[in-house]
Amino acid sequence: MQVVTNPRVLQEETIRWRREGLTIGFVPTMGFLHEGHLSLIERARAKADKVVVSIFVNPTQFAPNEDLASYPRDPVRDQALVESAGGDILFMPSDADMYDPHAATWVEVPSFAKNLCGASRPTHFRGVCTVVAKLFNIVQPHYAFFGEKDWQQLALLRRMVCDLMFPVELVGCPIVREDDGLARSSRNVNLLEQERAEAPYLNKGLELAKRLVEQGARDVAKVIEAVEIYYNQHIFLGKIDYLSCVDPDTIENLDHVETRCLFAVAMRFSKVRLIDNRLVCAQS
Ligand code: PAF
Numbered sequence: 001m002q003v004v005t006n007p008r009v010l011q012e013e014t015i016r017w018r019r020e021g022l023t024i025g026f027v028p029t030m031g032f033l034h035e036g037h038l039s040l041i042e043r044a045r046a047k048a049d050k051v052v053v054s055i056f057v058n059p060t061q062f063a064p065n066e067d068l069a070s071y072p073r074d075p076v077r078d079q080a081l082v083e084s085a086g087g088d089i090l091f092m093p094s095d096a097d098m099y100d101p102h103a104a105t106w107v108e109v110p111s112f113a114k115n116l117c118g119a120s121r122p123t124h125f126r127g128v129c130t131v132v133a134k135l136f137n138i139v140q141p142h143y144a145f146f147g148e149k150d151w152q153q154l155a156l157l158r159r160m161v162c163d164l165m166f167p168v169e170l171v172g173c174p175i176v177r178e179d180d181g182l183a184r185s186s187r188n189v190n191l192l193e194q195e196r197a198e199a200p201y202l203n204k205g206l207e208l209a210k211r212l213v214e215q216g217a218r219d220v221a222k223v224i225e226a227v228e229i230y231y232n233q234h235i236f237l238g239k240i241d242y243l244s245c246v247d248p249d250t251i252e253n254l255d256h257v258e259t260r261c262l263f264a265v266a267m268r269f270s271k272v273r274l275i276d277n278r279l280v281c282a283q284s
Helices: 007-019 035-047 075-085 124-139 148-163 186-190 193-198 201-214 220-234
Strands: 002-004 024-029 050-055 089-091 143-147 169-173 239-246 260-268 273-281
Touching: 002 007, 007 024, 007 050, 007 089, 007 124, 024 035, 024 124, 035 050, 035 075, 035 143, 035 169, 050 075, 050 124, 075 089, 124 148, 143 148, 148 169, 148 260, 148 273, 186 273, 201 220, 201 260, 201 273, 220 239, 220 260
Parallel strands: 002 089, 024 050, 024 143, 050 089, 143 169
Antiparallel strands: 239 260, 260 273
């Protein structure tokens, strides 16, 4: 496996691969890899001839008051994991490699960024779209793999890829969970012991929403109220940032459960904010 830091060097290599007729699978990450990331690399390995993994903690998707400084990092361990998972190139640029000091271009999909995480992180998705657009131009992938835990990110990137005609297919991959149901996240290590014990209830609350819809509930406000009560009974150290039901494709809020809807939650603990979601398909 090659480790590349210079975007132009990587771009030359991937252009060469494309000319040779090889397909490229790309897994963009911010490092501190876990089973969820490894499942994306596995999918890429199965689908493409060459696999590129990037590790870049993108500063433009963090607001000044957010956890950029404490975002967990372990580049040596990450490198070994990517190598054993079968990556061909690990791309680890520095901030200066990725952002020219005179950079003045942003990529935004505002209508997809106004709800859920975008409501409390108003500049987050602009940073995500901009860096992913740059990474796509550098890596030139045929396929790019994203976890469905960041469902809003995936929906918004699908819109961006379609609108800007990037020649890449986005592949959404299922959430990978711990044995107790907590969605795997690099940020889980920053939970305190008692917070970690309460965090699996996030997923259990979403399961309750799904059960209520399966039993016939259609009024979103009532389902949300039941889940809020459940959270208040089981989670004492976390504060709900949002608990919403949205259209899974457009991320617009729903009042009434439709055939497909997404229940999504974000909760703030002392040092971390966790997100999770559940796609629910109602019988009409
Ligand atoms: O999901 C992430 O880890 C990041 O948002 C991404 C897509 C790597 C962009 O920095």
